[in-house]
Amino acid sequence: MANEKLENQINIELTEDVAEGVYANLAMIAHSNSEFVIDFIRLMPGVPKAKVKSRIVVTPEHAKRLLLALQDNIRKYEENFGTIKHQTQDVHPFPMNFSGPMGEA
Secondary structure: OHHHHHHOOOOOOOOHHHHOOOOOOEEEEEEOOOOEEEEEEEOOOOOOOOEEEEEEEEOHHHHHHHHHHHHHHHHHHHHHHOOOOOOHHHOOOOOOOOOOOOOOO
């Protein structure tokens, strides 16, 4: 049984620059029949142009796995730290001039 677990493990490398992470406070999602495109954006107050800091492209199956993993992690977070408040008055509206992907593959 222990050998089966070792065979199913994936060796993941996390370089220093990637480990630092990238701050984003907005995500825009588009999709086609074969992929989901998630753009992570940094929107700063007083700056008219928001920058896409990272783009992740995943299959529909992986998008669903991501959704389930986020739901599970949010549930665990809220069990430990309390309910995450959703403050709509402080949320920036989506930029009206955003010209991201239109869901075409």
